Amino acid sequence: MVIARASSPVHPAQPPNGNASTVRYVGADTVVEMGGQTAYVYNVAQGTLRKVSLMRDGRRHISRFLCPGDFFGFMDAPESAHSVEAISDVTLVRYSRLNFDALMARDPALRHRILASMSDELAAMQEQLLLLGRKNARERTAAFLLTMANREPQGRYSREFDLQMSRADIADHLGLTIETVSRVLTRLRKRRIIGLPSSKHIVLLKRRALEAIGAGAI
Amino acid sequence: MVIARASSPVHPAQPPNGNASTVRYVGADTVVEMGGQTAYVYNVAQGTLRKVSLMRDGRRHISRFLCPGDFFGFMDAPESAHSVEAISDVTLVRYSRLNFDALMARDPALRHRILASMSDELAAMQEQLLLLGRKNARERTAAFLLTMANREPQGRYSREFDLQMSRADIADHLGLTIETVSRVLTRLRKRRIIGLPSSKHIVLLKRRALEAIGAGAI
DNA sequence: CGGGCCTTTGAGCCGCATCAAGCTTAGTGG
DNA sequence: CCACTAAGCTTGATGCGGCTCAAAGGCCCG
Numbered sequence: 001m002v003i004a005r006a007s008s009p010v011h012p013a014q015p016p017n018g019n020a021s022t023v024r025y026v027g028a029d030t031v032v033e034m035g036g037q038t039a040y041v042y043n044v045a046q047g048t049l050r051k052v053s054l055m056r057d058g059r060r061h062i063s064r065f066l067c068p069g070d071f072f073g074f075m076d077a078p079e080s081a082h083s084v085e086a087i088s089d090v091t092l093v094r095y096s097r098l099n100f101d102a103l104m105a106r107d108p109a110l111r112h113r114i115l116a117s118m119s120d121e122l123a124a125m126q127e128q129l130l131l132l133g134r135k136n137a138r139e140r141t142a143a144f145l146l147t148m149a150n151r152e153p154q155g156r157y158s159r160e161f162d163l164q165m166s167r168a169d170i171a172d173h174l175g176l177t178i179e180t181v182s183r184v185l186t187r188l189r190k191r192r193i194i195g196l197p198s199s200k201h202i203v204l205l206k207r208r209a210l211e212a213i214g215a216g217a218i
Numbered sequence: 219m220v221i222a223r224a225s226s227p228v229h230p231a232q233p234p235n236g237n238a239s240t241v242r243y244v245g246a247d248t249v250v251e252m253g254g255q256t257a258y259v260y261n262v263a264q265g266t267l268r269k270v271s272l273m274r275d276g277r278r279h280i281s282r283f284l285c286p287g288d289f290f291g292f293m294d295a296p297e298s299a300h301s302v303e304a305i306s307d308v309t310l311v312r313y314s315r316l317n318f319d320a321l322m323a324r325d326p327a328l329r330h331r332i333l334a335s336m337s338d339e340l341a342a343m344q345e346q347l348l349l350l351g352r353k354n355a356r357e358r359t360a361a362f363l364l365t366m367a368n369r370e371p372q373g374r375y376s377r378e379f380d381l382q383m384s385r386a387d388i389a390d391h392l393g394l395t396i397e398t399v400s401r402v403l404t405r406l407r408k409r410r411i412i413g414l415p416s417s418k419h420i421v422l423l424k425r426r427a428l429e430a431i432g433a434g435a436i
Numbered sequence: 437c438g439g440g441c442c443t444t445t446g447a448g449c450c451g452c453a454t455c456a457a458g459c460t461t462a463g464t465g466g
Numbered sequence: 467c468c469a470c471t472a473a474g475c476t477t478g479a480t481g482c483g484g485c486t487c488a489a490a491g492g493c494c495c496g
Contacts, residue, residue: 053348055434061351063344075337082344105326118336119293125343126281126300130271132350133279133393137452167475175351177453182476199460199475216273355484385443398484400444417443417492 019099023092030086038073041100047090048164052172053082062173063125065165067151071117074100087165132175135216140174141184143214145194149204159207163200237317241310248304256291259318265308266382270390271300280391281343283383285369289335292318305383350393353434358392359402361432363412367422377425381418 022045025032032042032049049066063082066072072084095103104111131140152158163170167178174181189196193210195203204210212218240263243250250260250267267284281300284290290302313321322329349358370376381388385396392399407414411428413421422428430436 053344055348055352057434059352059434061348063347075333075340105329108323111323115293122293122340122343125340125347126271128347129281129343129350130273130279132347133390134273134277172351178475179454179477180452183452186476216275216277395485396443397445397486401484404444 020093020095023094025086025090028087032084039097041074041095041097042072043093044068044070045091045093047088049084049086051084060172062169137176137180137184139214139216142210144174146214160203238311238313241312243304243308246305250302257315259292259313259315260290261311262286262288263309263311265306267302267304269302278390355394355398355402357432357434360428362392364432378421
């Protein structure tokens with residue numbers, strides 16, 4: 001039940017306007033928030049985080065990676081035992097939940113923006129359920145790469161991008177092992193569907209083929 | 219993109235009050251709603267439905283079973299290709315989406331009820347992601363039986379209940395095959411953890427043991 | 437009593453996990 | 467600039483859980 005505990009928050013609580021404050025976390029694996037009702041709603045400004053569920057015996061699942069623009073801490077139920085951890089240096093904008101609720105009540109535009117964001121998240125989760133329930137390792141990996149490509153900031157050409165997370169994180173997101181993820185990526189590289197100049201740098205050589213694989217054709 | 223197409227709606231559109239109307243569907247496999255922006259929000263009054271995603275090659279996934287009290291059609295994103303199908307005779311209360319939005323804007327209590335309901339749904343989906351990503355067949359089945367037991371209407375003693383859905387539906391919800399579901403249930407019966415007087419009637423003989431299995435202990 | 441559907445049970449196989457080395461990269465200190 | 471180390475990634479060999487294929491067993495309804 002750790003709330004916004006940072007091992008090293010660089011700039012704690014400096015409000016740019018009345019409601020929000022900016023918080024930064026440096027280094028990997030910083031636990032930002034875990035379970036319970038949180039006092040804050042966060043918006044990711046920079047960096048990447050992971051939303052982690054843990055089983056008692058150590059099995060781990062990552063339900064989602066949080067990228068710039070994403071909200072979190074808004075709709076998380078008390079009982080679900082999950083935490084949010086930074087996997088790179090991160091800058092968050094933090095809103096008091098009370099202010100946020102009040103703001104939502106007055107501001108229909110914000111309300112719709114939040115509902116749309118939640119709707120997107122729900123759709124993504126539903127896709128992920130299908131992925132975990134019915135797709136094989138190759139299909140999962142292809143779909144994941146495309147999701148990551150589409151999440152890249154606009155400034156960058158999404159044909160080519162860096163994965164922000166380790167093989168272990170990818171495996172725990174896709175319900176696979178690091179070995180399987182590695183093998184599938186190697187196979188996609190050997191078939192010239194992706195380029196892999198370094199372990200985290202991805203080039204989409206045949207996007208259409210990758211899309212077909214991710215959708216379960218072929 | 220079929221919206222509220224019923225093969226046999228018994229009582230179409232009889233408004234009990236200004237906003238809502240009651241709709242009934244008889245027979246199984248009736249498609250109630252599929253993809254796209256729907257004009258209505260539904261609340262389940264009686265019966266059970268399934269929320270289905272389909273892949274082009276026929277692979278199927280059921281992300282959720284809808285039971286009395288559940289809302290749907292509220293937060294479903296346009297692009298996700300899923301449908302909602304009745305698996306028993308069903309009575310739904312249908313609200314116009316426009317009215318619903320307006321009502322939500324004015325009524326903080328309703329707004330919080332809806333947010334809470336969405337929060338519950340999100341937590342359930344997160345649990346399901348962990349289940350599909352990291353649990354084995356026995357753990358999935360145990361967790362599923364407990365979920366179903368806890369969803370029973372209060373009038374019925376949840377130690378003992380009827381499954382509303384077929385083995386195929388259970389399999390498609392748990393990312394397994396009908397054969398595996400059947401085998402796991404048989405094994406749980408032989409270990410006297412559940413009773414199975416008929417194929418759809420479940421008796422929880424050792425709830426604690428089942429909980430331990432479902433959580434991944436043992 | 438017969439036919440169709442759902443469920444159960446069995447036999448064999450396959451995809452991914454597990455176990456076990458190597459390899460690459462980054463960081464650290466001499 | 468080069469050991470040295472540690473962590474992460476890749477690759478190979480083997481095993482197993484759940485899928486596939488097949489058939490038999492219940493149940494419902496005419």
